[in-house]
Amino acid sequence: xxxxxxxxxxxxxxxxxxxxxxxxxxxxxxxxxxxxxxxxxxxxxxxxxxxxxxxxxxxxxxxxxxxxxxxxxxxxxxxxxxxxxxxxxxxxxxxxxxxxxxxxxxxxx
Amino acid sequence: xxxxxxxxxxxxxxxxxxxxxxxxxxxxxxxxxxxxxxxxxxxxxxxxxxxxxxxxxxxxxxxxxxxxxxxxxxxxxxxxxxxxxxxxxxxxxxxxxxxxxxxxxxxxxxxxxxxxxxx
Numbered sequence: 001x002x003x004x005x006x007x008x009x010x011x012x013x014x015x016x017x018x019x020x021x022x023x024x025x026x027x028x029x030x031x032x033x034x035x036x037x038x039x040x041x042x043x044x045x046x047x048x049x050x051x052x053x054x055x056x057x058x059x060x061x062x063x064x065x066x067x068x069x070x071x072x073x074x075x076x077x078x079x080x081x082x083x084x085x086x087x088x089x090x091x092x093x094x095x096x097x098x099x100x101x102x103x104x105x106x107x108x109x
Numbered sequence: 110x111x112x113x114x115x116x117x118x119x120x121x122x123x124x125x126x127x128x129x130x131x132x133x134x135x136x137x138x139x140x141x142x143x144x145x146x147x148x149x150x151x152x153x154x155x156x157x158x159x160x161x162x163x164x165x166x167x168x169x170x171x172x173x174x175x176x177x178x179x180x181x182x183x184x185x186x187x188x189x190x191x192x193x194x195x196x197x198x199x200x201x202x203x204x205x206x207x208x209x210x211x212x213x214x215x216x217x218x219x220x221x222x223x224x225x226x227x228x
C-alpha cells in the first residue's frame with residue numbers, strides 16, 4: 001500500500017517561511033491535498049490539487065510537488081499557523097484507497 | 110451553509126456494535142461521494158470508508174473491511190457507518206466528509222463523534 005511520510009514537527013520563527021514535506025514514491029505524479037487541523041477541530045483543506053486554495057485561505061499557503069516529495073510552504077508565518085498539517089493523496093494502485101500522511105506539528109517559536 | 114453533523118458515538122464493549130450517522134445539509138447530497146475518516150486520540154487521520162453519490166459503490170480500508178458497512182439514504186441526506194466486532198484500536202473520533210469525485214480533496218468535514226471501545 002502507498003505510504004506518505006511527514007516529519008513529526010517543524011519549527012519556524014514568526015515572519016519566516018515554514019516548509020512541511022510529504023514524501024511518497026513518485027508523489028510528483030499524484031495530486032496532493034493539504035489539510036490544517038487545529039486542536040479539537042475538524043481538518044480544513046488549505047491546498048487542493050497541489051496548488052489551488054479554497055476561498056479564505058491566505059496566499060501565504062502554497063505547495064510544490066515533484067519527484068518523491070511534496071512540500072507545503074507557509075510564508076510569513078504567524079502565530080495562528082501553529083497547528084497540525086496533513087498531506088493526502090488517492091492511491092490509484094489500490095481500490096480507491098485514500099492515504100494520509102502521519103501529520104506534522106508546525107511550531108511558531 | 111454546508112453542514113455535516115455526526116451522531117451515534119458512544120462507549121461500547123469489545124466485540125460490540127455501533128451505528129454512526131451523518132446528517133448533511135446545504136448542498137446537493139446525492140451529487141457528492143462521502144467518506145468516514147477517523148482519528149485515534151493523539152494520532153493522525155486514517156481513512157475508513159467511502160461511498161459513491163448513488164450509494165452503489167463502496168470502499169473500505171483493510172483495517173475495517175468485513176466489520177464495517179457504509180451506506181447512505183439520499184432521501185434523508187444521511188450517511189451511515191455500521192460498525193461490528195469493535196476492537197480497542199477502533200477507538201477514535203469519527204468524521205464524515207464529502208468530496209465531489211475520486212481524486213478530489215475532502216471539501217467539508219463534520220465536527221466528529223467519539224467512539225470508545227473499552228470494557
